[in-house]
Amino acid sequence: MANILIVEDDEVFSQLLSMHLEDLGHVPKAARNLNEARDILAHATVDAILLDQQLPDGYGMDLLREIKAEPDAPPVIMVTGVSDNSLVIEAMKAGAYDFVRKPMDELELDTTLNNALRNHRLSRKVKAIHMSMDEPVNMNQIVGRSPGITRLLKTIGSVASSQASVLITGESGTGKEIVARAIHHHSERSGLFLPVNCSAIVENLLESELFGHEKGSFTGADRRKQGKFELAANGTLFLDELGELPLNLQAKLLRVLQEGTYERVGGTQTLHTSARIIAATNRDLEAMVEEGRFREDLYYRLNVVNIILPPLRDRMEDLSLLTEHLLNKINQRLHTRVKNISEATWTMMQAYNWPGNVRELENILTRAAVLCRDDTITPDLLGLNNPVNATSRSGTGQQPDQSPELVSLDELEQRHVRRILEYTRWHKGKTCEILGISRPALERRIKKYGFDES
Ligand SMILES: Nc1ncnc2c1ncn2[C@@H]1O[C@H](COP(=O)(O)OP(=O)(O)OP(=O)(O)O)[C@@H](O)[C@H]1O
Ligand SMILES: [Mg+2]
Structure with missing residues (x-):
């Protein structure tokens, strides 16, 4: 109203x-x-x-x-x-x-x-x-009111206190880690939340990172080391980028999930873990299973509860709340004082398709806040003035085309104008703003190229 x-x-x-x-x-x-x-x-x-x-x-x-x-x-x-x-x-x-x-x-x-x-x-x-601005921001708060986020919050609430393993999937930057932290937080488990990035460490080190090692088990192992499974006792082990886990370690992880047991690298003693496992990936594990790159049995073990995070472009109604939350967070962290977003900036943000999701939004706002001279973010600070990036909303982020397209400028203009019109769902005001042309100039092109709305 x-x-x-x-x-x-x-x-x-x-x-x-x-x-x-x-x-x-x-x-x-x-x-x-x-x-x-x-x-x-x-x-x-x-x-x-x-x-x-x-x-x-x-x-x-x-x-x-x-x-x-x-x-x-x-x-x-x-x-x-x-x-x-x-x-x-x-x-x-x-x-x-x-x-x-x-x-x-x-x-x-x-x-x-x-x-x-x-x-x-x-x-x-x-x-x-x-x-x-002086009120502290909860950095790990999940923000959003879209149906997708409401569903997500309900799922977190219903699985938090169970022991079940959880698999979180979603494009990069959709909030997989923040969701894993929320599950742990609401589980009231007394132990720690420990993240392990399966892609960041070479295979041998990853094994020792997860399971620990005995003194002398490999060169440089000059003393016994506890693994994350041990350190996360009564807590949560967050296996990030699970799709990168080597096959050999997939077998060991499967055993932990089935029996709750494992051995340290170079050790013979069988240890029990009480850590809950939450895994996350932006890969299509099912396809990896078909290609033989991910164990099917492990996939089903982990997939007891699957949380699929929606990309930001499918829940654009959350954009304003997220922007407000992230700016608050950024102002607090960097002592910047951004108070405002110009209308043209907002129009651009709404037309963009956010292939890097909330993480990209946070990065773009951070850069804009740092570059901002007064208190208002203007479109030039976004660095988004390449609407070619902004492909259709339902598509995923695309790599830029490497080979040059051998088309005339006229043809290129025609396609570009059509793309932006489709984007804004024929909102001519927005289209003019993005293209940087006047309304009559837009009308002329619509007529010239014979576009119609249907
Ligand atoms: N719904 C949300 N509400 C508030 N902040 C969010 C939300 N989703 C993501 N974020 C923020 O966006 C950033 C990226 O989120 P996160 O690291 O959880 O994503 P991810 O899916 O793990 O990404 P990647 O695949 O790149 O690791 C974080 O700073 C996080 O706090
Ligand atoms: Mg992550």
Whole structure:
């Protein structure tokens, strides 16, 4: 629900618009001219403004400029029947959120209004971070309200206190480790949470890291060493990058899972472990099983509970909460003071497909926070101005194409414009922003290339 100011002198149109907004659950307020609008703005909270251009006491553009001169100005959407195309450019330059032509398409207006309200909410929220900056952030908190995250939290709650092994799968940066930590935290196990990265250590060292070794068992083993299975007694052993575990160690791990027993490297004494095992991988283990690179029996043993983490592009509704949380975290860690994200930055972040998921978001925000000269992150600080990276949302991150494509500039432009249109789901305002062209320039290309929305 939001308070929407309609500035419109055509009573019938204004009433239709009010009714439509009420149907959407908003609270409309109507002004018939600029002065009434100024009066409402001075006395009431307004979350967004729908503004006509030609009004009895002046031009909508004048009010737009006045509004945008104030800090924390609500988004303004121009809704007008004026046919002068240069007005579209002028309005966007003056800071209008979007430009909707009369007769208007209700769906277009709804989408634009929703986006405008969401952006405004985010920028206010990000401003609020400044106030709460001294509050410590829980670095391992799982953030998100999407159905995927809610499902995840439920699963964590139901498996935390059991002994069952858990396999966490998901693309890189989706939060596998943070989930493993959450399971351990809620398990109330008295021991430690110990991560082992199966890909970071050479095979022999990895074996000794996991199982420990006896003195003299290999060159350099000058004393007995406890392995992670021993150190994680009554705790959780987190086997990260499990897909990289060599076959020989897969066999040993299987035995630990089946019997709870193992020997140190070079040792004969059989030891018991009470560690719970949580494994994570961004590889497709099932495919690895088929190719004979991962043991099938181990796969089924570990896969008792499988948590699949959704990529960020499939839960973009979490982007604003995550951004707020990560900025808070970054400000605290680096003593930066980023309070704000510009609307254009936000538009870009929403259009990007985040192949590196939350980790990429965190990295990009960290770099932007460090480079940021005042308190607002502007699009240039994101380093995302290569929308070619931003392939379709359902696709996974792709490697850049190595071989040059032998196509004309015209052809390249055509494809690129089409791609961005599909991306923004034909949101022309966003498309113009990403492409850095005006609305008429976009319209010209749509016509030239014969694109249509269906
Ligand atoms: N839902 C989330 N809420 C808050 N922070 C998150 C969330 N998901 C991931 N993060 C943060 O993103 C970063 C990457 O997460 P994490 O290391 O858990 O990912 P991963 O899946 O293990 O990635 P990789 O495959 O690259 O190792 C961490 O700093 C983590 O705190
Ligand atoms: Mg990880």
